[in-house]
Amino acid sequence: MNGGHTFDEELLEDHLDDVNLNEENDLNSALASADEVGTSRMCRFSQREKDEWSRFRENLKGKLWNEFSPMSTKKNSVFNAIMDDEMLTLLQEQTEMGKKGDRGFKEEAYNAIASAMIESSNGAYVMTSSSVKNRYKHLKQLYYAMKEMVNASGFRYDPVSKRVVADEALWSTWLEQDH
Numbered sequence: 700m701n702g703g704h705t706f707d708e709e710l711l712e713d714h715l716d717d718v719n720l721n722e723e724n725d726l727n728s729a730l731a732s733a734d735e736v737g738t739s740r741m742c743r744f745s746q747r748e749k750d751e752w753s754r755f756r757e758n759l760k761g762k763l764w765n766e767f768s769p770m771s772t773k774k775n776s777v778f779n780a781i782m783d784d785e786m787l788t789l790l791q792e793q794t795e796m797g798k799k800g801d802r803g804f805k806e807e808a809y810n811a812i813a814s815a816m817i818e819s820s821n822g823a824y825v826m827t828s829s830s831v832k833n834r835y836k837h838l839k840q841l842y843y844a845m846k847e848m849v850n851a852s853g854f855r856y857d858p859v860s861k862r863v864v865a866d867e868a869l870w871s872t873w874l875e876q877d878h
Contacts, residue, residue: 778834782816782824786831789815804835848873
């Protein structure tokens with residue numbers, strides 16, 4: 700580090716090769732000159748490298764998102780626990796706004812939830828009212844299955860692990876039955 704600026708050794712070597720040491724007998728002068736050139740060289744590369752880096756980063760982000768995102772460009776929506784939590788919170792809000800009747804949620808509620816989830820993910824989620832409706836139906840099925848288990852003798856809900864628990868023998872018996 701010299702003069703508050705940092706530069707790598709290769710940059711210093713490149714510059715020192717360019718410095719006519721016959722004219723620059725003072726090493727301090729050569730280092731100061733290298734620091735100035737290094738700083739201006741970094742500035743010269745900065746915009747180009749910044750543009751290249753931005754393109755590279757955006758390209759990489761897109762590739763990684765498509766491969767590892769909870770909702771990539773797949774035809775079918777794939778929900779995860781975070782999305783389920785968000786959807787359930789939005790369903791509760793829609794209920795409080797009167798968008799749920801005796802026969803279930805109104806279509807406008809599903810549309811609003813899909814739009815809110817797309818917005819909250821900055822467009823990363825592939826979400827439609829149908830995917831929200833189908834996920835809600837699936838979660839209801841899971842809920843009723845869990846409720847059946849918890850009401851059966853020997854099963855209980857563990858709020859810490861957020862799972863239904865029972866001893867292994869009971870699980871084996873339960874699974875052998877057609878539940």
